Amino acid sequence: MWRLWNSIIVLCFLAGLLLTPAMALTVKENYLFYCAPCHGIEGRGDGPNATPTQPVAPRNHRSKKEMSKLSDQDIINVIKFGGRATGISTLMPPYKNTLTEEEIVELKDYLRELCQCRGPE
Amino acid sequence: MLDGLKVISSVLIVYIFIATGSHVWAGVEEGRRLFVEKGCTECHTTERPARAPTFQEFLKEKGPPLWYAGSKFRKDWLRKWLQAPEPVRPMAYNSIKERNPANHPALDGKEAEAVTEYLASLTTDRVKRGIVKPKKTVRGRIIFEKKLGCYGCHLVRKGKRVVGGLSGPTLVGAGKRLNPDWIYAFLKDQNFFIPYTSMPIYVGIVTDREMRVLSGYVAAME
Numbered sequence A: 001m002w003r004l005w006n007s008i009i010v011l012c013f014l015a016g017l018l019l020t021p022a023m024a025l026t027v028k029e030n031y032l033f034y035c036a037p038c039h040g041i042e043g044r045g046d047g048p049n050a051t052p053t054q055p056v057a058p059r060n061h062r063s064k065k066e067m068s069k070l071s072d073q074d075i076i077n078v079i080k081f082g083g084r085a086t087g088i089s090t091l092m093p094p095y096k097n098t099l100t101e102e103e104i105v106e107l108k109d110y111l112r113e114l115c116q117c118r119g120p121e
Numbered sequence B: 001m002l003d004g005l006k007v008i009s010s011v012l013i014v015y016i017f018i019a020t021g022s023h024v025w026a027g028v029e030e031g032r033r034l035f036v037e038k039g040c041t042e043c044h045t046t047e048r049p050a051r052a053p054t055f056q057e058f059l060k061e062k063g064p065p066l067w068y069a070g071s072k073f074r075k076d077w078l079r080k081w082l083q084a085p086e087p088v089r090p091m092a093y094n095s096i097k098e099r100n101p102a103n104h105p106a107l108d109g110k111e112a113e114a115v116t117e118y119l120a121s122l123t124t125d126r127v128k129r130g131i132v133k134p135k136k137t138v139r140g141r142i143i144f145e146k147k148l149g150c151y152g153c154h155l156v157r158k159g160k161r162v163v164g165g166l167s168g169p170t171l172v173g174a175g176k177r178l179n180p181d182w183i184y185a186f187l188k189d190q191n192f193f194i195p196y197t198s199m200p201i202y203v204g205i206v207t208d209r210e211m212r213v214l215s216g217y218v219a220a221m222e
Helices: A002-019 A027-039 A072-081 A101-115 B002-020 B022-037 B055-060 B075-083 B109-120 B138-147 B180-188 B208-219
Strands: B155-158 B161-164
Touching: A027 A101, A072 A101, B022 B109, B075 B109, B138 B208, B180 B208
Parallel strands: none
Antiparallel strands: B155 B161
8 A cells, every 4th residue: 555655656746747847937037038138127228238339229118109110020020030120220139049939929918018009000 | 927017007107197187187176176165166056057947046146157167268368367357247147237246256376277277177078179260250240240239238349449238248358268169169059058048049040150250250359
């Protein structure tokens, strides 16, 4: 009996190990880790990389005016392929091989929350 | 007869060991001891972790991993830097809020010598030697400045000015600091070296050839 319980416990433990999903970051963690160094912790375009020596400033993600010019697809494209996707500076990097499709779509939704805006119809 | 040969060969082996490497070896051991004694292990790992840290654990780390220091850094740079450490990262490690407090402890000349030998012994065969030569090429500059915009996160020298972002390690003086082949190995698979980094993965965005050119360009930075 004791043995049976032991085996069951071990099996549960192993199953637990196998079933734990690969660790994914939350959208907020992704934003703070990947985007905030330029776009700022609150998304105001004022991260530590936004120095006066840079040729352009990172987009203020809270700006309704700027962000509502972009469609959802534009946002997804610029995150995936970088500045060249929307014809802006290549200072905006491409993340297609760094973040998953899902993470990129989550970031798009997160940006929409920051700007409280939608794209052009 | 056979025994005689054995004795002669052991003597020879011991002799060769003493003649060639033992002083270096002694430096390595002394450096290893100092590294622990001086508290360096509080912020730096010297062995590849058996299990990758979780993201939260990683964010708590206070200094860069050094288990591949011998493949990453140039020895002469280590020797000097350990005696007069100046920030490599403008921001505090793993922070985008705080500046680097520039309070890295310094070692004296003898200590630095031993710790340099120790760190130089921490290598990984992931860094293949002799692939990248430092070279200031126009192609390298175009990839660095135009195609990827690396200065977005890294400081670089541009004429007499220093320009760029602050979140990544400075590339001013990168040629003196970094092994050219390490730069290439890092670009090819950064997560082998560090489990999380804000630097985007550029494999598949620039070609292998471009990466070599780019590594050579960075390795020539003054």
